[in-house]
Amino acid sequence: MASIKLSVERLTEGLYIKLPLQWTDHPFLLNHFKIKDQQQIRLIKNLGVKYVFLIPEKSDVEPRSPESQSEAISEQESQFLDRQAEKLWQEKQGRITRLKNYKRKLQRCEKSFGRSMAQLRSIVGKIKSRPVTAIKEAELLVEEMVEALLEADNVALHLMNDGKENEDVYFHSLNVAIISMMLARSCGMSQEEIKNIALGALFHDMGKLKVPTAITRKATPLTEPEENYLKLHTKYSLDLANLADDFPEAAKPILYQHHEMLDGSGYPKQLKGDQIDIKAQLVAVVNAYDNLCHPQDHNKARIPYSALSYLFKNKRKQYNNDHLGLLIKLMGVYPPGSVVQLSNKQLGLVISVNSESLLYPNVLLYDPSVPSNEAPIIDLEENNLRIEQAIPPHKLPEQVHTYLNPRIRISYYFDPDD
Template identity: 85%
Template sequence: MAIKLSIERLTEGLYIKLPLQWTDHPFLLNHFKIKDQQQIRLIKNLGIKYVYLIPEKSDTQPLAPETPQDEISEQESRFLEAQAEKLWQEKQGRITRLKNYKRKLQSCEKNFSRSMAQLRSIMGKVKSRPVTAVKEAEMLVEEMVDALLESDNVALHLMNDNKEHEDIYCHSLNVTIMSMMLARSCGMQQEEIKAIALGALFHDMGKLKVPTAILRKTTPLTEPELNYLKLHTKYSEDLANLTTDFPSLAKPILTQHHELLDGSGYPKQLKGDEIDLKAQLVAVVNSYDNLCHPQDPAKARIPYSALSHLFKNRREQYNNDYLALLIRLLGVYPPGSVVQLSNQQLGLVISVNADNLLQPNVLLYDPSVPSNEAPIIELDESNLRIEQAIAPSKLPEKVYTYLNPRIRISYYFEKDD
């Protein structure tokens, strides 16, 4: 519980919260542990009369009331002013970067929404107008691949997506985006990336012929139901064969994305090199997204857990090179992970730092700041680290509402404008 404390009682080791907006002081965060006398002087120069003390996070007790205060020399005062100005300049730089970052996110959201709308339209034409559907899909893929290859520094971002009952579209777009980025990381050529993107986009289109009751069933499927679901790979191939325009390079992805290297997959129990390499790549991504979004939402894994599960328990089944690249793409704490930082503050990972996978960009929970203005910090530029990932279901309601962890985790990549 926070206690109101006069600034005259501040000392090193106290964990405090400033009664100011994030933009109204030069410190990186609104709450922190006081590390030296210089910080105390800077706090006193903010023109506030009190702070909030958080005793359980503090290493020491406040000074006694009426403790004599040291006089500040003119030289020290000038030094403090210079330090405060330096901190302010660094803070303004952060605020500018944050505004630019949020502008990029807004652009990313628009591209995501447009691609999702195009995908819904395409899927609606697969059965009745397959030639048109494939041509429109190729145009969508071409646009995305071109944007991907034109950008030097491509970041994967967590997207806002409030649509319900569109699992097949969200899943297909997720798998497409991540598969394209994996293919790019492998140094694949443009035509190969396009084939992977098209195959990933259509890999589950055969589910359009599977009864909705089976697709949305949350209890274990019966053997006949499971067999029906497994037919979606054949149905996808059948739909692709309705037109001669579907690229032959992409077809193995439709039929083999559930085959596993140890031969335990389906439909043909292929092993190792019998499985097309492009299908092996999409299989890794497909498995990750399915772990995050299983048919039974109660069994959904948080992104961190899904990635850990694949790495620790499924390495015999998937191409390890692609699995390692997926971890590099998503980071140790993938976008969508709710995390607790070393200062015990909570946050939501919203994008990956490719140069340091342990230090992604995190949107912070800070009730003193409106949620739509919540600061996003780059952990590699702070003294903070992630201590653990937390299941959103374990968050207090006010924290859950503020961070808005996604029930449906959707990804998209940033395009340079």
């Protein structure tokens, strides 16, 4: 939007302005905002700036005329303004401290995610030649993840870094396991049930290792024979699990039934309703969500918001509605990875969501006056902002896309909110 250089003497309530300062050089939360009262005007003047940038399209009024006289400020008013400025500075320092702590938490989460990915790669590498060893290692991985999941009352789901394209099977399996575990927790399932769901989810697509990569990585529509070959992966996953005597029986239906649908339109047995194991029903919903976000043809990928909306509007007859509703509550109306426009017209990237505040996730803001590695992450509810719409990343201007860096591969991990 076009901006106009405006003397601070012409400021009035209702103008939308941008400060000519770095984010760390003033006490306001954002570099640009709509002026709401005379106190803000006086605080701006106390910053020592001679001008600001006016954005007319977002302003409610015209600036004051150049001839109008500014009111004198009494000593008492000046002291009050100083106290208010100090209060704002303290609040902002608190926000900066929380932001640093939040980013440290994200770094811990990234490390945990990286360790889990490395373990999963090792497990997959052994699944054919040493299935017993692979399954024992998978059980240890699941044990660690379940302990992390259950050790706090409130667990946040975070957006992770991109994965490599040739590692889709790892990221998909870990994604489905992570979200399925959190969904099982939301359902009130026991620790043992959560472990079985996590193990089944980790191995649900391992049968694809026995399907030619020309099929599993084909971006164009599969032929009918290719489609039938791909559908065999549910059988192959179960075959791999059966190579180890101690693979939990309770987890096996997940391997074989995660593509069954409640209306009987799924495969391999066209099971209906209660014929499908409840744990397989849960993983099926999560599997469908992640597949919508990451199809083989990346041009058909849906943004997280659109994927959830599609499942809710079009697939309620095929998937367990309780699980689908809880998935939406868990992921939030705007899941991590969503590019959004806020009520102040600012753009941002949702990086984490808490199930207690579905409409108010944590958003990394696009602000070209702040370096991208220092971009503020804000809690929308705390800042009286709301999301107006989700935006497909390909529709972003290039500079915004580069700054926010929306992921092609959206992966998640949790961290106890301690």
